[in-house]
Amino acid sequence: MKSTGPISAPFPVQRNLVDQVADYLTEAILSSRFVPGERLSEVALATDLGISRAPVREAARLLESRGLVISRPRRGFFVRSLDAEELSDVFDLRIGLERHAFERVQQRYSAAIDARLSAAIEHLCSVAEGQREGCRIEEDLAFHRLIFELADNTRLLRAFDDLSFELRLCIALIDRTHDIPASIASAHWLLLEGLRSGDPQQCRAAVDHHIGVARDSVLAHLMDAD
Amino acid sequence: MKSTGPISAPFPVQRNLVDQVADYLTEAILSSRFVPGERLSEVALATDLGISRAPVREAARLLESRGLVISRPRRGFFVRSLDAEELSDVFDLRIGLERHAFERVQQRYSAAIDARLSAAIEHLCSVAEGQREGCRIEEDLAFHRLIFELADNTRLLRAFDDLSFELRLCIALIDRTHDIPASIASAHWLLLEGLRSGDPQQCRAAVDHHIGVARDSVLAHLMDAD
DNA sequence: ACTTTTCAAACTGTCGACAGTCGACTGTTA
């Protein structure tokens, strides 16, 4: 009996090339290694990766559904570029989703949930103290994803995951080195307080403020870039 | 200066086979011509349509992002089947999205918007009087889509469009002949009243009630099917 | 010098084919 792969991995290693290419492209786009609006040549990518064009095409379609690239028929795939209006729309949808998620979490609030969120925020703050750039944003998103996990709605979680790719794209659009300030991390305690209060109004206000600050920050950076 | 295509069509006619196959598969699944959980053979579809497998694969990936099919590696694509919990999640997310959309529409309410919505509801009621089965659901969704258009957030609209495919799948899961009753059409006036009131609370209550009724109706039908 | 036309290179859309893998059927054994 021979093993088909490393048994340590909970999920078997990347199966098909499509997923591998999708991950590669996602990382490349979010790392700004591809300029927004840049054309993604199928043949160039395929030859660079040493594979055929078919997996590249399917991976590109996957990224299209995530909003990272757009396809123009007979023209190919292009790295998506967001203008101020689209960016504002993304954050507005995020407010709608987060309001809903927080409301659901508040409805099923428990000591266990409180403990998980507290630990997550403490982890967030400890990471914020560190100097590793870029990671803070991922840690921030991880906290918000935890909220959506605790909301206990798989479809809602998927909606957030889809949106989070565009959120990362928003961050990638502005200067990547301009990481979020460390003070943002501690700001998450206000969200937890909103949940603990048991008051939907207070919780919603905390969410609106939190996301609003993030939106304004990104918008301000975008304006600077112009 | 030569025109690049027929100027009458807002969207140029179907270009690539991928979109055509995607439309074909979407229609076939939502018409219950494919049983939920059924395996979609690439070769069978390709030979039936008289085309190659490549467009079929790409179209299937498109439908996967819309939640109509799921892909299992090395196993192929399967028509998605929703259990009661997933179905409940879909309607819960819909409540979240519609709350947000209605709130935005209410914030930018005007006589022009009121006129468009009134006309839409009247059209809805007139169609409901007719006997054509199945159309009522599409007309119902068209009204709600108008709400999301008037909400003036392209990303929010896209989220609804994505979800609407799953909503149609929910309807397809239950007996297609059990069309929604004609009384539902007139129920939309309550939504309009909620908007007109200018009171966010009243508007939100109307939305919650409206979507809740739809969810309970679908859930009840799903239970009957078991 | 500027606009228009032509043309070739590159690219996308689509196709047929091969190899590896998964599942089902069948034959064997306890």
Added chain:
DNA sequence: TAACAGTCGACTGTCGACAGTTTGAAAAGT
């Protein structure tokens, strides 16, 4: 008879190739 192992068939994943289209630049005309 039931459980198990081996084999076979079918299917997906991937590849290379061809045809039609777009694009950009070179060439011709005003």
